[in-house]
Amino acid sequence: MNTALIKALALGVIAGTVAGLFGVGGGVIVVPGLVLWLAISQREASGTSTATIVASSAAAMIAFGIGGNVDWGAAGLILIGSVVGAWGGAWIAERVNERALAITFAFVLAVAGVRMVI
Amino acid sequence: MLEIVALIVLGLFAGAIAASLGLGGGIIFVPALVVLFGFDQHIAQGTSLAVIFPTAIVATVAHTRRGNVRWPLAIPIGIAGIVGAVLGAQVALRLDPDLLRRMFGIFLLLLAARMGWRAWRINDRPSAEPEPS
Numbered sequence: 001m002n003t004a005l006i007k008a009l010a011l012g013v014i015a016g017t018v019a020g021l022f023g024v025g026g027g028v029i030v031v032p033g034l035v036l037w038l039a040i041s042q043r044e045a046s047g048t049s050t051a052t053i054v055a056s057s058a059a060a061m062i063a064f065g066i067g068g069n070v071d072w073g074a075a076g077l078i079l080i081g082s083v084v085g086a087w088g089g090a091w092i093a094e095r096v097n098e099r100a101l102a103i104t105f106a107f108v109l110a111v112a113g114v115r116m117v118i
Numbered sequence: 119m120l121e122i123v124a125l126i127v128l129g130l131f132a133g134a135i136a137a138s139l140g141l142g143g144g145i146i147f148v149p150a151l152v153v154l155f156g157f158d159q160h161i162a163q164g165t166s167l168a169v170i171f172p173t174a175i176v177a178t179v180a181h182t183r184r185g186n187v188r189w190p191l192a193i194p195i196g197i198a199g200i201v202g203a204v205l206g207a208q209v210a211l212r213l214d215p216d217l218l219r220r221m222f223g224i225f226l227l228l229l230a231a232r233m234g235w236r237a238w239r240i241n242d243r244p245s246a247e248p249e250p251s
C-alpha cells in the first residue's frame with residue numbers, strides 16, 4: 001500500500017471515531033488532516049471531506065437510530081431551517097467581516113462548552 | 119408549536135453559520151439541542167447526525183459538480199470512516215449521558231480555542247497568507 005492510502009485510512013478511522021463519539025460530521029478533523037497531512041488544497045479538502053461525511057454520518061446515524069436515539073421529527077424541522085439558512089449564510093458571508101464572525105462564534109461555542117462541562 | 123418554530127430557527131442559524139464560516143452543523147446542533155432544548159446527550163447526537171447525513175449528500179453533489187472532490191482519497195477515508203463511526207457510536211452509547219456531555223463540552227472548548235486563536239492571528243499578521251480553514 002502506498003503512503004497516501006495509509007494516511008487516508010488512518011485519517012478516516014480517527015475522523016469517523018470522533019464523528020460517532022460526538023455526533024458531528026468529522027469535517028473538523030478531515031479538512032485539516034487533508035490539508036496538513038495529505039497536502040491538498042483547502043478547496044479540494046472541503047469537497048473531499050464532505051463526501052467522506054456522507055459515509056461516516058450514515059454509519060453513526062444508523063447506530064444511534066437502532067438504539068432509538070434519534071428524534072426524527074426534530075431532525076426534519078432543523079433540516080428545513082438549515083436549507084433556508086444556507087442561502088442566507090452565503091449572503092451574510094459576502095457582507096460581514098469573517099474574522100469578527102469567527103471570533104463571535106468561537107465565544108458562543110466556548111460559553112456552550114462551559115455550560116456542558118459544568 | 120413553539121418548539122417547532124424554535125427548531126426551524128435553530129436550523130436557520132446553523133445553516134447560515136455553516137455556509138458563512140464553512141463549519142459543519144454538528145458542533146452547533148448538539149450543544150443547542152442540549153443547552154437550549156434540554157435534549158438527552160445521546161438523542162442530541164443521534165438527531166444531529168440525522169440532519170448532517172442529508173445535508174452532506176446535497177453538499178457533495180454541489181462539490182462534485184465543481185470538481186472539488188478527490189474520490190481516490192474520499193473513498194478510503196469514507197470506508198475507514200464507517201469503521202470509526204460505528205466504533206465511536208458504540209462507545210458513545212455505552213457512556214453515561216452526563217459524562218458524554220462533559221466530554222463534548224471539552225471538545226467544544228478546544229474547538230473554540232483553536233478557532234478564536236486562528237481568527238486572532240490572521241489580524242496580527244495582515245500581510246501573511248491566511249491559514250487554510
